[in-house]
Amino acid sequence: MLAARGNEASMGASENVQVMLEIFRSIERRDAQRFLDLCHSDVEFHWPPSLPYGGASRGRPGTSPTWSDTWLPLQPGETERRMDPRVVAAGDDEVVVLWRQRGINPDGDRFDGPVLGLYQVLEGKLARAQMFYFDTAALVSFLAKTRGTAET
Template identity: 25%
Template sequence: MSSQPHEIVAAFYEAAAGRDAGALDALLESSFHEDAAVHWPEGLPYGGRIEGRAILRKVFAGLATPDPVMGPENLTVVSVVDGGGDQVVAQVAFDWRANGATIASGALELWTFAGGLVTEVRAYYWDTAACQDLLR
């Protein structure tokens, strides 16, 4: 696995877009801190902060599901900006799916690193209200 933060971020999105559970798991082991966290907007049904490799492993396995019930699909990376050291920002576009319907959506995701390992990923979705509307 690569050790440069922007390469780790790119590898993650490539694996997530390809729904590659093995690659996601390998990346988790090689590039995420044991106590790494992911934080989604609280306005999402799965919003909030989750911590630790064991929990992230389950979440990443869900990213590899071929036909998700809810969440992002058709993920593409619009851009990756390396903050020069311990932060990388990725702009991603995707369809957000719930209740059999989808809307075009996207997010900025701020990746924070320490010692070459991911310590946190914080997602900022464009429109959590539109995502919630699909649930009604």
């Protein structure tokens, strides 16, 4: 089912939900190629500015720190990688997903917090992602402590 929006076609809500769930599966499996295959080449990511990977980026990863740079070392096992995505709402070109951000640092301190993501899916691929952490202060504290642990 295609719905026109501007000059681009979007798939229906059900198809967009499936695209997003496959993206989450690819992240959990650490399947970078599958993830990239499901993203537009000029995909936009918007993260809270207070995070090391915060701000907006467009296209493939550049030289700035990315979510992967920060989180891959903090997710050594399946427990930390599990995101438990739950679709909250979906429309012709947007999907809202509630998911968990988990990690463990070398000292054994854990972070487990909810994130709400607003995703735009066009032509069966992720075009834009904006993440809203429920407690950025706790996350920033965990990441700062983790950086301190890594430096000692």
